[in-house]
Structure formats: C-alpha cells, structure tokens
Amino acid sequence: xxxxxxxxxxxxxxxxxxxxxxxxxxxxxxxxxxxxxxxxxxxxxxxxxxxxxxxxxxxxxxxxxxxxxxxxxxxxxxxxxxxxxxxxxxxxxxxxxxxxxxxxxxxxxxxxxxxxxxxxxxxxxxxxxxxxxxxxxxxxxxxxxxxxxxxxxxxxxxxxxxxxxxxxxxxxxxxxxxxxxxxxxxxxxxxxxxxxxxxxxxxxxxxxxxxxxxxxxxxxxxxxxxxxxxxxxxxxxxxxxxxxxxxxxxxxxxxxxxxxxxxxxxxxxxxxxxxxxxxxxxxxxxxxxxxxxxxxxxxxxxxxxxxxxxxxxxxxxxxxxxxxxxxxxxxxxxxxxxxxxxxxxxxxxxxxxxxxxxxxxxxxxxxxxxxxxxxxxxxxxxxxxxxxxxxxxxxxxxxxxxxxxxxxxxxxxxxxxxxxxxxxxxxxxxxxxxxxxxxxxxxxxxxxxxxxxxxxxxxxxxxxxxxxxxxxxxxxxxxxxxxxxxxxxxxxxxxxxxxxxxxxxxxxxxxxxxxxxx
Amino acid sequence: xxxxxxxxxxxxxxxxxxxxxxxxxxxxxxxxxxxxxxxxxxxxxxxxxxxxxxxxxxxxxxxxxxxxxxxxxxxxxxxxxxxxxxxxxxxxxxxxxxxxxxxxxxxxxxxxxxxxxxxxxxxxxxxxxxxxxxxxxxxxxxxxxxxxxxxxxxxxxxxxxxxxxxxxxxxxxxxxxxxxxxxxxxxxxxxxxxxxxxxxxxxxxxxxxxxxxxxxxxxxxxxxxxxxxxxxxxxxxxxxxxxxxxxxxxxxxxxxxxxxxxxxxxxxxxxxxxxxxxxxxxxxxxxxxxxxxxxxxxxxxxxxxxxxxxxxxxxxxxxxxxxxxxxxxxxxxxxxxxxxxxxxxxxxxxxxxxxxxxxxxxxxxxxxxxxxxxxxxxxxxxxxxxxxxxxxxxxxxxxxxxxxxxxxxxxxxxxxxxxxxxx
Numbered sequence: 001x002x003x004x005x006x007x008x009x010x011x012x013x014x015x016x017x018x019x020x021x022x023x024x025x026x027x028x029x030x031x032x033x034x035x036x037x038x039x040x041x042x043x044x045x046x047x048x049x050x051x052x053x054x055x056x057x058x059x060x061x062x063x064x065x066x067x068x069x070x071x072x073x074x075x076x077x078x079x080x081x082x083x084x085x086x087x088x089x090x091x092x093x094x095x096x097x098x099x100x101x102x103x104x105x106x107x108x109x110x111x112x113x114x115x116x117x118x119x120x121x122x123x124x125x126x127x128x129x130x131x132x133x134x135x136x137x138x139x140x141x142x143x144x145x146x147x148x149x150x151x152x153x154x155x156x157x158x159x160x161x162x163x164x165x166x167x168x169x170x171x172x173x174x175x176x177x178x179x180x181x182x183x184x185x186x187x188x189x190x191x192x193x194x195x196x197x198x199x200x201x202x203x204x205x206x207x208x209x210x211x212x213x214x215x216x217x218x219x220x221x222x223x224x225x226x227x228x229x230x231x232x233x234x235x236x237x238x239x240x241x242x243x244x245x246x247x248x249x250x251x252x253x254x255x256x257x258x259x260x261x262x263x264x265x266x267x268x269x270x271x272x273x274x275x276x277x278x279x280x281x282x283x284x285x286x287x288x289x290x291x292x293x294x295x296x297x298x299x300x301x302x303x304x305x306x307x308x309x310x311x312x313x314x315x316x317x318x319x320x321x322x323x324x325x326x327x328x329x330x331x332x333x334x335x336x337x338x339x340x341x342x343x344x345x346x347x348x349x350x351x352x353x354x355x356x357x358x359x360x361x362x363x364x365x366x367x368x369x370x371x372x373x374x375x376x377x378x379x380x381x382x383x384x385x386x387x388x389x390x391x392x393x394x395x396x397x398x399x400x401x402x403x404x405x406x407x408x409x410x411x412x413x414x415x416x417x418x419x420x421x422x423x424x425x426x427x428x429x430x431x432x433x434x435x436x437x438x439x440x441x442x443x444x445x446x447x448x449x450x451x452x453x454x455x456x457x458x459x460x461x462x463x464x465x466x467x468x469x470x471x472x473x474x475x476x477x478x479x480x481x482x483x484x485x486x487x488x489x490x491x492x493x494x495x496x497x498x499x500x501x502x503x504x505x506x507x508x509x510x511x512x513x514x515x516x517x518x
Numbered sequence: 519x520x521x522x523x524x525x526x527x528x529x530x531x532x533x534x535x536x537x538x539x540x541x542x543x544x545x546x547x548x549x550x551x552x553x554x555x556x557x558x559x560x561x562x563x564x565x566x567x568x569x570x571x572x573x574x575x576x577x578x579x580x581x582x583x584x585x586x587x588x589x590x591x592x593x594x595x596x597x598x599x600x601x602x603x604x605x606x607x608x609x610x611x612x613x614x615x616x617x618x619x620x621x622x623x624x625x626x627x628x629x630x631x632x633x634x635x636x637x638x639x640x641x642x643x644x645x646x647x648x649x650x651x652x653x654x655x656x657x658x659x660x661x662x663x664x665x666x667x668x669x670x671x672x673x674x675x676x677x678x679x680x681x682x683x684x685x686x687x688x689x690x691x692x693x694x695x696x697x698x699x700x701x702x703x704x705x706x707x708x709x710x711x712x713x714x715x716x717x718x719x720x721x722x723x724x725x726x727x728x729x730x731x732x733x734x735x736x737x738x739x740x741x742x743x744x745x746x747x748x749x750x751x752x753x754x755x756x757x758x759x760x761x762x763x764x765x766x767x768x769x770x771x772x773x774x775x776x777x778x779x780x781x782x783x784x785x786x787x788x789x790x791x792x793x794x795x796x797x798x799x800x801x802x803x804x805x806x807x808x809x810x811x812x813x814x815x816x817x818x819x820x821x822x823x824x825x826x827x828x829x830x831x832x833x834x835x836x837x838x839x840x841x842x843x844x845x846x847x848x849x850x851x852x853x854x855x856x857x858x859x860x861x862x863x864x865x866x867x868x869x870x871x872x873x874x875x876x877x878x879x880x881x882x883x884x885x886x887x888x889x890x891x892x893x894x895x896x897x898x899x900x901x902x903x904x905x906x907x908x909x910x911x912x913x914x915x916x917x918x919x920x921x922x923x924x925x926x927x928x929x930x931x932x933x934x935x936x937x938x939x940x941x
Contacts, residue, residue, distance in 0.1 A: 037593030038818050039784045065784045068814050072807045075814070123821040125814065156751060156782050158592050193579075193601045194563045196586075197594040 038122060039065040040159035044186050045098070045151055047165040049142060049172060049207055054102075055135045056109065058094045058151065061186040062128040064121040066157070074126050078118055087114040091132035097153045100136060102145040109134040129186070143170055143209045150202035160189060163203040171210025177203040238262055238429065252441065259429065259445040263452025266423050267460070290411055291461025297415020299454035305422040306446050310430040325421065326518040332420040333511025339413055340503030347496035426450075558582055576606035577616035581650065584623060589716045600624055615645035622654045626661075629825040631854060634658040649679035656687050663856035665694070665886065682708045682717045686724060693728065694857070696887025702728055719749035723758055730762055731891065733921040738762045753783035757791070764795050765923035773799060780808075786815040786826075790833055798926050809837065825850075831862045836927075840870030857883050857893070865896045873903040891917045891924035895932050902935055911939050 042061040047054065068074050071082060078086075091114040100107050112133040118126040149163065163177045172179075177200060183189045238258060305328075426449045430442045562579040566572060580602035587595035603620040610617075622637035635658040641651045652675035659668035672691055676684045685708030693701035705725050712718045722745030729737040742759035746752065756779035763772035776792035789812045796805035812833060819826045831846035843866035851859045864879030880897040888894065898913030914932050923929055 038822075040593070064818060065811070065815060068811055069781075069784070072810055123814075123818045125818065156778070158590070158782070160594075191597075191601070193598055193605065194566055196559065197592060 037158070038063045041066050041154055041157040042160040042186050043151060043153065043162070044160075044181060044183070045149065045163045045203075046181065046185065047147075047149055047163065047177075047203065049147060049165065049167045049170050049205075051143065051169045052138050052141055053136050054100050054107065054142065054147065055112075055133070056098060056100065056149070058091075058098065058132045058134060059186055060090070060094075060128070060130040060132075061160075062130070063159075064123070064125040064127055067118075067121075067126055067128045070128070074118075075124065078126070083116050083118075087116040087130055087132075090114075090130055091134075094132050094151070094153060095134050098134060098151045099149065101148045102142060104146075104148075107136045107139070109136055142207045145207050146204060147207055148202065148204040152201075155201075160186070160198050161200055162186075162198050163200050165203060165205055167207070167210065169211075171208045173206045173208050175203070175205035177205070238425075255441075255445060256448045259448035260452035260455070262425065262429070263449035263454075264456040265452075266425055266449075267453045267456030288462060288465055291465050292458050293408060293411045294415045295454050295457035295461055297412045298419040298457055299450040301416045301419030302422060302426070302453060303419075303446055303450035305420060306426045306430055306449075307443065309422050309427060310442075310446075326514045328421045329514025330511050330518065332417050333507045333509070333514055335413070335417040335420070336507025336510060337504055338507075339410065339417065340500050340505075340507055342410075343503060344497060344500035347500050423449075423453075559586060571609055573606045573609040573614060574616065576602050576609065577614065577620060580606065580617065580620045584620065596624070596627070613644045615641045615648060615651065618644070619648060619651040619654060622651070622658070626654055626657055628823070629661075629828075631658045631661045635662060647678060649675055649681065649684065652678060653683050653687065660691070660694070661856060661858075662854045663859070665691075680711070682711050682721065685711065686721070689724065689728075693731075693889075694886050696889040698728070698732060698889060715748050719745040719752050719755060722748070723752075723755050726755075726758055726762070730758070730765075730923070731921055733923060735762055735766045735923065739766065751782065753779045753785070753788075756782075757785070757788040760795070761791060764798065764926060769795075769799050784811070784815060786812045786819070786833070787829055789815065790836065794836075794926050825853075827853075828859060828862055831866050835862075835866050835869045838869065840866065844870045844872075857886055861893050861896055864900060868896070868900050868903065873900050876900045877904060888916065889920060891921035892928070894920065895924060895928050898932065899935065902939065907939055911936065914939070 040063045042063075044059040044061075046057040046059075048057070062070070070086070071078050091111045095109045095111050098109055100109060112135050114133070115131045117129045119129055121127040147165075149165075151163075160183065162181060162183060164179060164181050165172055165175050165177050166179045182198065241255070241258075426446055429449060430446045559579065559582045562575055562582055565575050566579060569575065580599045583595045583599035583602060586592070587599065599620065603617045603624070606617040606620075607614055618637050618641040622634045622641060625631075625637060626634035634654060638651055638655040638658055641648065642655065645651065652671055656668050656672045656675060659665075659671060669691065672684075672687055676688060685704050689701040689704035689708070692698075692704060702725070705721055705728065709718070709721050709725075712721055722741045726738040726741030726745065729735075729741060739759065739762050742755055742762060745755045746759065749755065756775045760772045760775035760779060763769075763775060773792075773795055776788070776795055780789050780792055789808050793805045793808035793812065796802070796808060816826050816830050816833065820830075827846040827850040831843045831850065834840075834843035834846060844863075847859070847863040847866040851863045853859075860879045861883035864876045864883060867873070867876035867879065877897075877900050880893075880900045883893045884890070884897060894913050894917035898910050898917060901913055902910035914936050917924060917932055918929070918936070
C-alpha cells in the first residue's frame with residue numbers, strides 16, 4: 001500500500017497535521033539546521049582495543065530542541081557550572097550503561113575524561129557535543145577474546161547511532177563495524193540518498209595478535225539479483241551500460257555495435273535453429289544461398305517476434321514471458337515436426353537414386369549422368385527451387401537434383417521456426433529501452449541484435465556448407481574403393497530420411513520440453 | 519531393421535540432448551522470495567545502484583522514504599525523500615507524475631497547501647489514476663476549505679483504490695460534516711483492510727480520538743491501549759492516551775505518557791498540552807518550562823521556512839497574547855479559508871477583545887457541522903461576551919453535551935460560564 005504521508009487534522013484539533021509538520025520541517029535541513037533534524041540525539045562510540053585494555057570514546061551530538069529540553073535557558077547560553085555538572089553526570093551514566101564484554105564477561109568502564117561544547121545551531125539555539133573517554137582497567141591479555149559492545153542509552157530517542165572499532169597493538173577480525181567513522185565522528189553526516197540513516201546499536205569482533213592494522217570489515221551480502229534472473233551477465237552488463245549513459249551520437253553508435261556483437265554471441269547459444277539448419281544443409285544440397293536464406297529468415301522472424309512480444313508485454317501484463325514462452329516453444333516444436341514429416345515423406349517417396357527421369361524440373365532438358373560435367377545450370381527461372389549454384393562434384397556425395405530439394409518456402413519455414421522463440425536477452429534490451437523512455441532506440445538495438453544474429457548464423461551455415469563440400473571433395477580419399485560405393489549409396493539413400501527423422505525428433509523434444517512447462 | 523536402429527539412435531540422442539540441456543530461466547520462474555514489506559526500500563536502493571537512470575525507481579524510493587518517515591517519525595527520511603524526488607525529476611523532467619506527487623506531499627507536510635494543490639493537479643494531468651496523488655489532492659483541498667471539490671476527488675480516490683488511507687480520509691470528511699457514526703463506520707472498514715502493524719496502530723488512534731471527541735473515555739482508552747500494544751513506540755498514540763488519561767483524572771499516568779511522547783517527538787501542540795496538564799497538576803515551574811520549549815519549537819519551525827501560523831495563533835491565544843494570536847490567525851486566514859482557520863481567527867479576536875468581529879468567524883466555523891465541541895465552546899464564549907445569553911447558553915451546553923472533556927482548561931471554563939448564565 002502506498003501511503004503518502006497522511007496529513008490530516010484530527011478531530012477538532014490539528015495535532016497530527018503539526019506532527020507531520022514538525023517532522024518534515026525539522027528534517028528539511030535548511031542552512032544552519034542540524035542535518036539530521038532538530039530533535040535528534042546522535043551517538044558515536046569509537047572502540048580502541050589494546051593488548052590489555054579497551055578504550056571507548058563516546059560522543060553524543062544533541063540537536064537544538066533536546067538541548068533546550070535539558071537546559072531551558074540555553075538560548076542565552078549555558079554557564080560553566082551547569083556544563084560541568086552535565087558532563088560529569090552524563091559521562092558517568094554512559095560508563096555504567098555501556099556494556100563491554102570480553103568472551104561474555106562484562107568489564108567495567110570508568111570515565112577518564114569528559115568534555116562538552118555548545119556548537120551553534122539553527123535560530124540562534126545551541127546544540128550540545130559531549131565527549132566521554134571511557135576505559136577498562138588494565139587486565140589480562142585481550143588477545144583471543146571475542147569482544148561485544150552495546151550502548152543502550154536513550155533508546156527511544158531518534159538519531160544516528162554508529163560504532164567503529166580499531167586495534168592498537170592488536171588486530172581485529174570479523175568485526176561487524178568499520179574502522180573509520182562514516183560521519184567523521186558526528187561532524188559531517190553523509191547525504192547518501194541510497195542508504196537509511198545509520199542505526200547500529202551493537203558490535204562484535206575477534207581480537208587477534210598483530211600490529212594494530214584493523215583487519216576487520218563488515219561483509220554485506222551481495223545485492224539480491226531478483227531482477228536479472230534468466231538473463232546472462234553479458235546482457236545485464238549491456239543494459240546497465242545503456243541505462244547509465246546519456247544518449248549521445250557516439251554512444252548510440254557504440255551501443256548499436258555492441259548490440260550486433262551481443263546478437264552474434266547469442267546466435268551461438270542453444271536454439272535458433274542451428275541444429276535444424278545443419279540437418280537441412282548437410283542432408284540436402286545445401287548451398288550458400290540456402291544458408292543465407294535460412295539465416296535471414298531466422299533473424300527477421302526473431303526480430304519481429306521480439307518486437308511483438310515486447311509490445312505485448314508493455315501493453316498487458318497477461319503476456320508475461322513465463323506464460324508466453326512455453327506456448328511459443330510448443331508451436332515451434334509442432335512446426336518442426338510438421339516440416340520434418342514433410343521432408344521425410346518427400347524423401348521416402350522418390351527413389352533415392354540419380355535418375356534423370358524422376359527429375360521435376362520440366363524445363364531442364366538435360367539428362368544428368370554421374371559422369372563428369374561441371375557446368376552449372378541456367379537457373380534463372382528456377383531460383384525459387386533453390387538448388388543453388390553449388391559446384392557439382394562427384395564422388396561420395398554426388399550432386400543430386402533429388403526431388404526432395406528444399407524450396408525457398410521450406411527454407412523460410414525452417415528459418416521461421418528457428419526464430420520463433422525470441423531470445424530473452426533481446427527482449428530485455430527492448431524492454432530496457434522502453435522502460436527508460438527510449439523506445440525507438442530499443443527497437444534500433446533489437447534490429448542490430450538481429451543483424452548480428454543473422455551474420456553469425458550465415459557464418460555457421462557457410463561453414464557447414466563449405467565443410468560439407470570439402471568433405472564431398474575429399475571423402476573418397478578416405479574410403480576404400482569397394483566399400484565406398486556401397487557406403488555412398490547407402491548414405492545417399494538414407495541420409496535425407498535420417499536428417500528428416502532428426503528434424504522430427506528435435507521437434508518432438510522441443511515440443512515436449514515446452515509442453516512440460518506450460 | 520537398420521532404419522529402426524538408426525531412427526532409435528537419433529531419437530535417443532536428440533531427445534536426451536534437448537531435455538538434458540539447462541532450463542531456460544524465463545520458462546520456469548524461480549520461486550518468489552517472501553519479501554517483507556520492509557524490504558522494499560532496500561530492494562529499491564539496490565535497483566538504483568544497478569540502474570541509476572531509473573527515474574521510476576527514484577520516485578518509488580522517495581515514496582518509500584515518506585512511508586518510513588511516517589512510520590518511524592525519523593525526520594532524516596524527509597530530506598532523503600526530497601532528494602530522491604529531485605533526482606527523479608532531474609532524470610526525467612517531463613510528465614513525471616510520481617515525482618510531482620511526492621513533491622506535493624512534501625509541500626503539504628510543510629503546510630504550503632497552495633503549492634501542494636498546484637503540484638497535485640499537475641500530476642493529475644499526467645496520470646489521473648494515481649490513488650497516492652488523490653490522497654495528497656484531497657488533503658490539500660480540505661485544508662484549503664474547498665470541501666465540495668474535496669468530496670469529488672475523495673470519491674475518485676475510493677473508486678480507484680479502496681484502502682486504509684482512502685478510508686481514513688472518508689472518515690475525516692464525514693466527521694467534518696457532522697456524521698460521526700459514518701466516520702466510525704469508515705474507520706472500522708479501514709480496520710478490515712489494514713494488515714500492517716503501523717496501519718492498525720494508526721486506525722486505533724483515530725478510533726480512539728473519535729471516541730474521545732464524543733466524550734466516551736472508556737472506549738478511547740481501550741483503543742489507545744490496543745494500538746500501543748501493537749506499536750509501543752508510537753509518540754502520537756502516547757500523546758492521545760495522555761490526553762484521555764488526564765480527562766479521566768489519571769494525572770500521574772497522563773503526565774508520564776506526555777513526558778515519554780515529547781521526549782520521542784517534540785511536537786509543539788503536544789508539548790503545549792503537556793504544559794496544560796502540568797498546570798492542572800499544579801506543577802507550575804515545569805509548565806512554564808514546557809511553554810518555553812513550545813515557543814522555541816515554533817521559532818525553529820518558522821526559521822526553517824515552515825508555516826505554523828494556525829498552530830501558533832492557537833498557542834498564543836491559550837497564553838493570553840491576543841495581538842500575536844490575531845496576527846498569526848489573520849495571516850493564515852488570508853492564505854486559506856477553512857472551518858479551522860475561521861475558528862482560529864474567531865477565538866484569537868475574542869482573546870484580543872474584539873468580539874463583534876469574532877462572532878462572524880465563530881459562526882462560519884460551524885457551517886459544515888455543529889458536532890465539534892471546541893468550535894461550539896468558542897462560539898459560546900463569544901456570544902457570552904456579547905451578552906447574547908440564550909445563544910451562549912445553547913452553545914455552551916451543546917459543547918459539554920458533545921464532549922464534556924473537550925479541553926482541560928476549556929471544559930472547566932465552560933462550566934463556570936454556564937453557572938454564571940444560569941444564575
């Protein structure tokens with residue numbers, strides 16, 4: 001429940017109106033006012049551990065109103081007699097209230113010296129600064145003991161409470177308090193907007209032998225990473241970078257370049273149809289053009305998917321990623337299965353041999369033999385069929401104008417399924433951009449991300465195609481004569497079917513995994 | 519046969535490969551940690567450390583600091599809240615509704631209600647659906663005396679988000695208009711909403727004060743005790759209980775509660791009540807000290823730029839300084855005309871001896887309702903000074919009927935005056 005300060009006059013009186021007034025006005029810290037508020041009493045305890053004793057310096061900084069409460073005539077000044085009585089009494093009180101325990105055993109403190117000053121505050125009123133030097137008697141060695149400290153003085157009073165600890169002739173380990181005062185012993189209160197006013201009421205530390213360099217230090221826990229779950233550190237670092245800079249042109253260009261890099265890196269993460277692409281390109285007469293087609297298809301689908309999902313997320317909270325992603329995965333899996341089945345049926349239907357008669361290209365009048373020709377065809381009207389213009393080679397993987405060629409539509413479909421599940425990091429880049437009020441920039445970055453992805457995928461596809469071609473060219477070197485042909489025939493016969501089955505299996509796996517998390 | 523084997527192998531390979539891969543975190547959200555409401559400030563601070571440009575988080579942090587200030591009465595949180603809202607506006611100066619609402623709330627707490635209204639309206643233009651902004655808007659309108667407009671905005675607030683702050687404001691609005699039963703009902707509804715300890719303590723205080731204002735001391739003390747059981751360090755509850763205890767004749771307990779409350783939070787009206795209580799217990803030196811402290815506190819508040827004229831006029835009137843009281847009351851009356859400023863000006867004029875001028879204002883104070891015992895008492899005393907015996911008798915009787923304990927000094931004075939009138 002967001003309750004803005006409930007400012008209201010109470011029945012017939014205006015007590016709580018003024019209540020809010022007192023707090024805010026006295027806390028607003030205009031020039032001259034006590035920075036923490038005119039009615040606070042602030043405590044600082046500086047512990048110095050020596051080899052055989054413990055010294056504590058307690059400083060109490062009292063703001064204007066409590067000063068007047070203690071010294072009703074404070075506005076005109078506090079006379080020496082009153083001040084002396086005050087410091088003697090208050091330091092004696094501090095000495096009896098402060099609890100110094102070594103291994104649980106309380107050690108008494110006595111007052112070594114006391115001092116009080118009245119620094120001026122707001123509206124001509126003084127504040128009070130009391131310093132009490134307390135000390136334990138010389139005793140057995142403190143080394144090896146656990147020291148605990150607390151000062152339960154005026155617990156109801158509001159104010160800054162700090163404790164510091166250092167060793168003088170000993171070392172401190174596992175100290176829950178720092179060695180140096182964050183407020184320069186109540187003279188300069190930090191104006192950190194990102195931390196609560198200090199309210200440390202107790203301290204503990206281990207005393208070890210050493211030269212007196214304070215080794216202790218508090219170990220605050222790592223900040224909760226609740227908001228970056230599911231996203232890798234790279235993307236987290238990237239979005240931090242985007243958020244914390246002003247959007248200048250050079251920085252914008254840098255961000256675009258980094259987005260391309262991020263996209264390329266994520267292209268190598270699991271998903272995005274690389275296995276499918278491999279299966280397709282290796283199992284078929286995959287060409288560079290096919291690789292490019294698949295890569296571009298993945299990227300366009302992916303970018304559109306990210307933009308649509310981003311739009312849906314900002315418009316409605318119903319489209320939470322946890323709910324959308326499994327469905328996308330399921331659809332993707334089902335599409336894969338469908339594509340795989342189509343390919344398999346096509347592969348099983350046609351005779352898996354290089355018979356020209358079964359060739360589908362009506363306008364190709366040639367007959368294809370396995371005996372050497374290296375010409376390329378005129379594919380001008382036939383680019384849709386996308387045999388590509390891969391060099392025909394012979395041998396282990398002969399060129400086949402097998403009818404089970406992939407049309408561009410199939411390639412696009414393959415790419416589509418690969419890009420169907422938007423990468424979380426791209427989504428985060430877009431949503432981060434929208435949340436920071438830079439929607440258009442977020443879109444630009446997503447497109448750049450997609451370009452990076454395309455480049456990487458095309459590179460992968462290219463590598464696959466080249467690799468396959470290299471294998472084709474040199475494979476016969478590795479196979480013994482006789483068996484080579486049989487093996488080659490076997491492979492030619494069954495490889496398309498096998499890769500289609502692989503596609504189906506991948507589709508089943510993706511769908512099953514997605515379905516399990518719906 | 520070979521096909522089957524090959525197919526099976528491929529199937530096993532791909533399925534295991536797919537299923538054994540690490541799960542995508544976004545597809546399986548991790549278990550939500552149970553975060554206590556207190557963690558929200560810490561979480562926001564951490565978020566801003568990671569994303570310093572997140573202006574919405576800065577505004578939310580400012581609001582969280584205001585909540586902390588209301589809960590802990592620690593004034594340092596007010597300056598932190600102010601800093602957080604300024605930072606948010608630095609990052610995004612245009613259409614930053616939440617930050618503007620925060621600034622409006624801070625202006626209201628400094629009693630600069632005109633600025634609070636202006637800022638709240640600006641924020642309303644950017645975002646008409648913010649219950650938090652409606653809260654500030656309603657407060658500003660009520661304090662400025664625009665009661666009809668306040669009702670419209672209050673209805674809108676309730677429609678947007680029924681909640682504890684909405685219900686407490688409904689209760690106050692009804693009480694201002696004389697519907698005491700409706701006010702009580704609204705608070706009881708709020709009690710049903712309230713889940714946090716601070717909210718329940720809040721509501722207990724208001725229920726107790728409502729009971730007190732109708733003279734029911736027993737229920738009032740019950741509510742205060744219940745509230746303090748849940749929130750023992752609540753200075754406002756202690757002050758309210760002190761008042762009820764003094765009225766019930768428990769002087770020692772009352773003075774003790776006043777002492778604790780003013781030690782925690784030296785609110786000037788409470789200190790003034792403490793002074794009155796000390797006077798009633800015949801501890802006059804201490805009473806004088808507390809009066810001096812009250813004056814010091816008002817001086818500090820004014821020097822820090824806050825508007826304390828309404829409260830100051832009441833204090834000066836109680837101390838018998840008519841001229842100073844009238845000056846302060848006129849200043850405030852020029853700024854805003856609400857039933858409270860009318861009552862303050864009327865009473866100040868009466869203390870200064872200008873009863874003809876006072877009567878108009880004393881009557882105007884009762885234009886919304888005639889169920890406020892203090893207003894009735896003030897009017898009765900003015901009428902008595904003007905020799906309007908019947909009217910005075912009616913007003914004073916009404917005051918004592920509504921709440922026989924409305925003020926330590928005032929109740930006694932009302933009874934004495936009635937006796938004189940009846941002679």
